[in-house]
Amino acid sequence: MPKVGMEPIRRDALVSATIAEIGASGSLEVTVSAIARRAGVSPALAHHYFGSKDQIFLAAMRRILSDFGSDVQERLVSNTDPVDRLHGIIAASFGPEQFDREIVAAWLAFYVQAQKSPEAARLLRIYARRLDSNLVFNLRQLVDENAARRIAQGLSSMIDGFYIRHALQEHVPDREGTKRLVCEYLEMCLEKERRK
Numbered sequence: 001m002p003k004v005g006m007e008p009i010r011r012d013a014l015v016s017a018t019i020a021e022i023g024a025s026g027s028l029e030v031t032v033s034a035i036a037r038r039a040g041v042s043p044a045l046a047h048h049y050f051g052s053k054d055q056i057f058l059a060a061m062r063r064i065l066s067d068f069g070s071d072v073q074e075r076l077v078s079n080t081d082p083v084d085r086l087h088g089i090i091a092a093s094f095g096p097e098q099f100d101r102e103i104v105a106a107w108l109a110f111y112v113q114a115q116k117s118p119e120a121a122r123l124l125r126i127y128a129r130r131l132d133s134n135l136v137f138n139l140r141q142l143v144d145e146n147a148a149r150r151i152a153q154g155l156s157s158m159i160d161g162f163y164i165r166h167a168l169q170e171h172v173p174d175r176e177g178t179k180r181l182v183c184e185y186l187e188m189c190l191e192k193e194r195r196k
Helices: 006-025 032-039 043-050 053-076 082-093 101-113 118-139 145-168 175-194
Strands: none
Touching: 006 032, 006 043, 006 053, 006 101, 032 043, 032 053, 043 053, 053 082, 053 101, 053 118, 082 118, 082 145, 082 175, 101 118, 101 145, 118 145, 145 175
């Protein structure tokens, strides 16, 4: 008979194990057996809770996205200045936890998986919309609607592009230097709009 209250604990362990296994292999080429072994449960139980490896992976990405969203919110909650809030979003995007080897591997696998899985593509769209929404909301307080959308597009492209570039480099990325570059782009765009 299953122990009452164990399901959330085991699900959480399976999600953590999935992230760790993807990090260890650097791809989605991991087995449910390996994930279950790392989580300390049987493969049958992993299938019972999630149904398939794809569902376990999606649960892992939901956790990563949720953790990222929480980090962004923590940086924004007590700040009302739109420029400071934009800098907070940029800082969260390049936070040290985003560059844990396991998280980087999961993000890269997620981008690939989104090309062939409708559910992964939907999660990626949700992430992109939230990032865009946070950027545009704050930019609208500084510039007109068209400029806000254009600058947000540039910022999100830089954030994702630099993240992928850093993720593929073998040496430790210069996160602070990258944050400065993205913030300088923001300042350059705002200054250009102020001069119009």
